[in-house]
Amino acid sequence: MAAAPAPLPAPVADWWERVNGSPAWQDGIFWTLAVLYGAIATASFIQVARIQCRVPEYGWTTQKVFQFLNFVVNGARCSIFAFRRQVQQVNPPIFQHVILDLPGLAFFTTYALLALFWAEILYQARGIMTDRLRSGFYIINCVVYALQGFLWLWLWWNPNHSMLVTSKLFIAGLSFFTALGFLIYGGRLFIMLKYFPIESKGRQQKLREVGRVATICFCCFSARCIMMCFNAFDEEADLDVLDHPVLNLFYYLLVEILPSSLVLYILRRIPAKLRLSQYHPVSSS
Numbered sequence: 001m002a003a004a005p006a007p008l009p010a011p012v013a014d015w016w017e018r019v020n021g022s023p024a025w026q027d028g029i030f031w032t033l034a035v036l037y038g039a040i041a042t043a044s045f046i047q048v049a050r051i052q053c054r055v056p057e058y059g060w061t062t063q064k065v066f067q068f069l070n071f072v073v074n075g076a077r078c079s080i081f082a083f084r085r086q087v088q089q090v091n092p093p094i095f096q097h098v099i100l101d102l103p104g105l106a107f108f109t110t111y112a113l114l115a116l117f118w119a120e121i122l123y124q125a126r127g128i129m130t131d132r133l134r135s136g137f138y139i140i141n142c143v144v145y146a147l148q149g150f151l152w153l154w155l156w157w158n159p160n161h162s163m164l165v166t167s168k169l170f171i172a173g174l175s176f177f178t179a180l181g182f183l184i185y186g187g188r189l190f191i192m193l194k195y196f197p198i199e200s201k202g203r204q205q206k207l208r209e210v211g212r213v214a215t216i217c218f219c220c221f222s223a224r225c226i227m228m229c230f231n232a233f234d235e236e237a238d239l240d241v242l243d244h245p246v247l248n249l250f251y252y253l254l255v256e257i258l259p260s261s262l263v264l265y266i267l268r269r270i271p272a273k274l275r276l277s278q279y280h281p282v283s284s285s
Contacts, residue, residue, distance in 0.1 A: 020243045027085075029245035034081035036257050041074035043264060055271045062117045063271070069110040070260060076103040077256070088242055094156040097164075100240055101171065105148060107256060108174055109141055111217055114263075115181045118189045118210070125192060144174060168232035172225045179221035186214025212266055220259035227251055 019025045047067040051058075058064075080087055080099060090096050116137045120130045151167045193207045230237040239248055 016246070019246055026242055026245045029249050030081045030084045033249065033252055033257075034078045036253075037074045037078035037081065040257065040260050040264065041071050041078055044068070044071035044074065047264070047268070047270070051270050054273050058271065061271075062113065063267075066110065066113055066117075066267075067264075069106065069113065070264065073103050073106045073110055074260065076106065077252070084242065092156065093159070094152060096240070097155065097167070098152055101148065101152075101167070104171055105145060105174075108144070108178055111221075112137065112141070112178060112181070114213070114217070115178070115185050118185045122185065122188055122192065165232045168228055172228035172232065175221045175225040175228060179218050179225065182214050182217040182221065186210060186218070190214060209266055213263055216259050216262050216266075220255055224255040227255065 044067045048064055048071065051061070051064050051067070080103065087096060087099055090099065116133060119133050123130045123133060148167075148170065151163070151170060155163045155167060190207065190210050193203060193210060196203050227237075231239050237247060238244060239251055
């Protein structure tokens with residue numbers, strides 16, 4: 001028979017309860033998260049503006065859409081944490097779940113787009129058409145949002161604990177498959193780049209970029225999956241309440257803020273400005 005986990009020392013337990021139950025600490029932590037998310041959203045918006053100014057003729061490229069989705073996701077998180085007390089007072093309660101869960105779904109779409117981009121590179125390198133990949137990306141996203149919408153409606157119609165657990169496990173499963181996608185496509189792209197000729201232009205830089213981003217995203221979504229399982233089954237790990245601000249700080253720092261910051265820093269390069277090819281005018285003589 002497994003032994004029960006040892007209780008926290010009295011000073012640590014007292015500090016934990018005092019911080020979680022203090023409105024001042026709650027507001028301070030939630031405002032800290034709002035500022036951090038706001039900084040990432042601002043950086044993403046600046047990147048979109050830089051890309052648009054540098055190469056306006058490219059239109060909405062994958063890089064620009066990725067940066068714009070990061071701006072939307074982090075801007076939404078910033079607003080939610082800035083008005084967290086007002087969010088907790090929204091009625092009926094199902095709308096609270098929608099407000100809190102929707103940015104997580106958008107976070108999945110944002111990074112699934114990056115995995116799609118890598119998959120397209122792999123297919124193009126092998127001379128395979130990529131139309132089905134992009135169609136599959138749209139279909140998967142539509143199915144994911146439809147299933148989550150169904151869970152929200154079911155939770156509204158029958159608000160019980162089992163449905164709430166199911167909704168959180170759905171997010172955990174989504175995170176697991178996203179981590180698996182980065183492991184497969186990021187790993188395959190890394191191997192392909194590794195065996196490119198040494199003289200390939202930018203090979204080493206791209207190799208480091210793909211390896212680092214794939215590792216960060218795999219760890220991020222794996223941690224998200226594990227922590228969402230705890231969130232589903234352990235009431236003491238509930239992230240959707242006001243009196244667990246420390247857990248919110250650790251969770252969102254680990255699975256969204258830190259990974260997003262690192263990925264945006266690694267992918268900070270923007271396309272080179274297009275230049276007209278050099279030409280030599282024919283002499284009139």
